[in-house]
Amino acid sequence: MPPFDPPPGYDWSPSDDRTEKHSQDTHDAQVTMIIAIDGPAASGKGTIAKQVAGIYGLHHLDTGLIYRAVAKAVLDAGHSPDNVREAIDAAIALNPRKFEEAALKAQVITEAASVVAAIPEVRQALMNYQREFATRPPGAVLDGRDIGTVIAPGADVKLFVVATPEVRAARRTRELLARGEPADEQEVLADLLRRDERDSRRTAAPLKPAPDAHLLDTTHLGIDAAFRAAVDIIEAVRTGRKRG
16 A cells, blocks of 8 residues: 555644644634544444544544443433433433543443434434534544434545454454453454344444445454555545546
């Protein structure tokens, strides 16, 4: 793969500094680019999305976190994640500024999030926040499962990131063990397959690629190679549109 050349004028300062600078210098600016990155759990989409947002100076939203936050609120209140009324109330009352990302990564929250995410009213309650985030100048990268199909169907670039279930299970197991959580790879694999089934078959915003999404298979790619492959796709789309 050829070396990556950053976009013209790219600022190599930390991404948080770039985002702050963009917000100060371009408060009246238009949105320059919206990038939608979808895919199943542990496919690598979140890591790719963060790096892409950093290199282009865009805002980033891991939309899975907001569903995890709803699930945690429901569990903390002593309810089951399939309690529709409690899940809807938690979604309506959600305050993203109070997220504690480390707590939201626990495996029990992960499993519950997939359940609350299948509730149509929960997805509807969270839709406006995600759409508003996507249109903040100078643009945004959102990763999730329905970004390119529901949240931002008009996104400038859409990626659908995949990997084999076995590779995804190995990645998630390493992640859990690194956080000090017990993990059995076969159990993790079984959980991922259950989530894939639930996410793909739900009636509200099922997990599927948008018709114009670009497939990125990370099965045999490390983090750096997957990131570069994503940027290659983004740059090809941008160049194609400019030439068109």
